[in-house]
Amino acid sequence: MELSPTALVLIGLLLAAWTGAAMWAILSARREVAKARATRAAARRLDRMIADSPAVPLLVKADGKLEGPDRLAAWLGLDAMPGYLSELDQAQVGLTADHLEELQEAVRRTQKTASPFSMVVTPRGSTRSLAVRGQAANAQVAPHGAALLWWFDFSESQGELSRLRTETARAKNDFAALVGLIEAAPMPMWFRGPDMKLRLVNSAYVDAVGAKDAATVVEGQVELVEAVDGLEAAQVAGQARDQDLPVERIVNATIGTQRRTLRVSDLPLGEEGVAGYAIDIEEMEEQARAFRAFREAQRNMLDQLSIGVAQFDGERRLAFANQPFQRIFGMPAACHVDPPAFDRFLDMARDKARLPETRDFPAWRAELRDWFTTDVAQEEAWTLPDGTHLRIIAQPMPDGGLVLVAEDRSEQLALSATRDTLLRTRTATFDNLFESLAVFAPDGRLQLWNRSFGKLWGLEEELLDRHPLIQTLLEKLAAQLARPGQRKAIGEVVRSATLDRQQKGGRVQLADGRTLEFAGVPLPDGNGMLTLLDVTDSVRSETVLRERATALEEADALKTRFLANMSYEFRTPLTSIGGFAELLQSGVAGALSDQGQEYVAAIVASVERLSTQIESVLDLTQSEAGLLPMALDEVDLLQFVTNVVREREEAIEAKDLTLDLRGSRSAGKAQLDQRQMARAVGNVLDNAISATPRKGRILVSLERGKQAARIVVSDNGPGMNPAELSRALEGHRVGADAEGKGKRGLGLPLARQLVEAHGGRLNLQSEKGAGTTVTIVLP
Incomplete structure (x- = not known):
């Protein structure tokens, strides 16, 4: 059957509509599937979000049934979520009976009144802290009469809270203790606000400024420290705050009625302000001054010692060396300006040859460097190249320094050796x-x-x-x-x-x-x-000598008496001979021939000489026996010596001698027996005239000293050797004059006796070929 075009069109339209509807249905189905998938994904995301959230929901229906995740069951220690609220208490796990009862009551109240609640529970056998917040459930979530509970695990927050509470309590206690400590502190302490004004002071500050209380100090802004160099205490604190650095300074302040030295510190505390405190260091300053004075006195004292002392500081640099130490080691004077290190000191001493000779000087120097680190003092003996012996003591100090003592024992060792020698000598001497x-x-x-x-x-x-x-x-x-x-x-x-x-x-x-x-x-x-x-032999010899001395004294006395008697016996016939010779010379017995006159003149001269000798012997004998009579008068010495010289003018001219008389009135006077002293000086002068050759020279000098007068007679004769000088003083004839006559007989011994009888002394000096000098010293 054939279809008409219209039918075909309608059929095509139906098919197109059916295809379109099918396509629409397919597209709608796909949209629903996509929407379902999105819903399921969103549900899974929400479930994951709930699982990861810090809170877990629990829905409690009106009949007590529970809807909730297993995560909450794990928090409560359960294997799975129970079906009802009353089953949360399972004896060993879950909520305690008290917590469950409280929770049920709160849920019932919320379900009836829709009022929220909150509580904290702790499951059995757990340290977990759970917070529960309840509210009425939304109608879209559950029918009316349901309650939604949110569970929070705040165990960590609770621990942190407990810790914070503990720390807060401790901080409060510490703050209270700190406030008490600051208040009880013996030093003034204060706090300044951001405006650098005093906000807080302690009791020591109040006492220091002599205020009534802390409030009075803060109200009046009474400062402890006055301005220094134009800066107030608040300005110095402001500088510390601005620089955010502590400022410490030493100032003087009046504390009570005394002027004290304080060490003031300002400590910045950020935006809060500046804290400060002051320490009284007056005693420390006094001790420092006393220490400096003591150290100076000690160093001055060390300079007076003979032992060398030096001190090296912790950096092994010379800090002090006294003068003996510098002398011992030949240190330069500039060592105090540029103190050398220990090694440099050893090098300088070695250059001056003031160290012992060593084969390996660097190794030896390293050994000495160990002195700084030893625990005990070191002692050594050094022998220097010049023979100096040093005793070295190295004492390490607690600060890492070293005290070095050098004692020069050269003299002590020499004295010790001398002492040992003396002891041995003494022992040998004693024993011998x-x-x-x-x-x-x-x-x-x-x-x-x-x-x-x-x-x-x-x-x-x-x-x-x-x-x-x-x-x-x-x-x-x-x-x-x-x-x-x-x-x-x-x-x-x-x-x-x-x-x-x-x-x-x-x-x-x-x-x-x-x-x-x-x-x-x-x-x-x-x-x-x-x-x-x-002294047995000495006693015997003494006895013999005493007997012999007695015999000699008796013989000497007998000799003296014999000479005295013989002198008197010789004088009588000698006077007669002289008298008759003078009568013959005067012509009483008739005129004499020229030869007779010559004989008579010789007799008269011999009688005079013999009379003089006899008189000298008599005077010498009496002087030795202490019987010589003395008639002392005050005599002008210059006139006296002049007279003695003039009495011998003829003898001087006869030998053509030159006599030089020197003296002045300043010689003064003396108590003398003029006759006896004239004989003494005359005998000395006669001996000089006799010993001096023709045309010789004689010097007679008169001087006045501080305590005595001196008469000096010197000649340029041949002089005498020591043997002849000794014989002349004993009264023996020495040599012969130009006429062949003996010289220096009894004149010198008699002169000495006469001078000593006046309290003076006679000194004779002579040298062969250089003449003779006789010095008479009179008091």
Whole structure:
């Protein structure tokens, strides 16, 4: 059957409509599928979000049924969520009965009144803290009468809260303690606000400024420290705040009625303000000043010592060296300006040859460097190239420094060697002396002795080695004495020498006939020395000599009497001979021939010379016997000497001599027997005239000293050797003059006797070929 075009069109339209409807249906289905998929994805996202959220929802329906995730069951310690609210308490896990009852009551109230609630529960056997917030459920979520509970696990927050509460409580306690500490602090403390005004001060601050209380100080802004260099205390605190650095300074302030030194510190506290405190360092400053004065005095004292002392600081640099130390090691004067290090000091000393010679100097220097780190003092002996011996002591200091002491022991070692030599010499000398020596201490104990002491008394060495007391020795000596009681005299001598410090002596007779002379001598060290000498031979010789001296005295007296008598006996016939010769010379017996006159003149001259000699012998004899008569008068010395010289003008002119007389009125006067002193000076001058050759020269000088006058007679004759000089002083003839006559007989001995009789002295000096000088000194 054929369809018409219209039918075909209609069929085509139907097919198109059906196809379109089919297509629409397919597209709608696809949209619903896509929408469902999106819904499921959104549900899964919401479920994941709920699973990851800090809160877990729980829906409680009106009949008590529960809808909630298993995550909440894990929080409550359950294996799975129960079906009803009452099943949350399962004896061992879940909520406690009290918490469950409270929760049920809150849920019922919410379901009825829609009022929210909140509570905190802790599951059994868990430390988890759960917060529960309940509210009425939305009608779209659940039918009316349901409650929605949100559970929060705030265990960590609760721990943090507890920790914060604990720390807060501790901070409060610490703050209270800190406030109490600041208030009780003995030093002034304060706090300034951002405007640098005082906000808080402690009691010490109030007392320091003499205020009534802290409020008065804050209200009046009473500052503890006055302005320094134009800066107020608040301005200095402002600088500390601006620079955000602590500021410390030392200032003076009046505390009470005293001026004290304070160390003031300002501490910036950020935007809060500035805190400050002041420490009284007056005592510390006084101690510092005292220490500086002590150190200066100590260094001045060390400069006066003979021992060298140096100090190196913790950096091993020279801090101080006294003058002896600088001298010992040859340090330059600029060492205080540029103090050298320890190694440099050793190098400088080595350059000056003030260190011992060493093979490896760097290694030796390293050993010395270890002195700084040792625990005990080091002592060494150094011998320098010039022979100087040094005793070195290195004392490490707690601050890492070193004190070095150098003592020059060269002199001590020399003295020690000398002392040892002296001790050996003393021992050898003691043992080889003829005397017996023993030294006793003040307590009477024997200290030293020589071999002669033990040998003299027959004492054993064992006894002497025990250093016995004097009483023990005296008991041993008693048997050796002729009279045992004399031992007390020996003991008394020892006691006087040791205790009374007096020297005494005596003699004792031994039983064998020997004679001992003993003496006690005090020694400088407080001991006493007993000396004993065998004087047996001396006593015997003394006896013989005394007898001989007595005989000589008697012979001398006999000689003196004989010479005196003979002088008087010679004088009478000599006077007669002289008188008759003068009569013959005057022509009483008749005129004499020329030869007779010559003989008579020779007789008269010989009589005069013989009379002079006899008179000299008589005066010399009387002077030696002390019987020479003296008639003292005040005599002008210059006139006196002039007269003596003029009396010998003829003899001087006869030999064509030159006599130079020197003197002045300043010589003054003296008490003299003019006749006797004229003879003394005349004899000296006669000897000079006799000894001086023709045309010779004689000098006579008169001088006045501070305490005496001097008459000097010198000639340029041949002089005398020592043997001739000794013979001339004894009165012997020495040599011969130009006429062959002897020189210097009794003139000089008589002159000496006469001068000494006046309290003066006569000195004779002569040298062969250089003349003779005689000096008469008169008081």
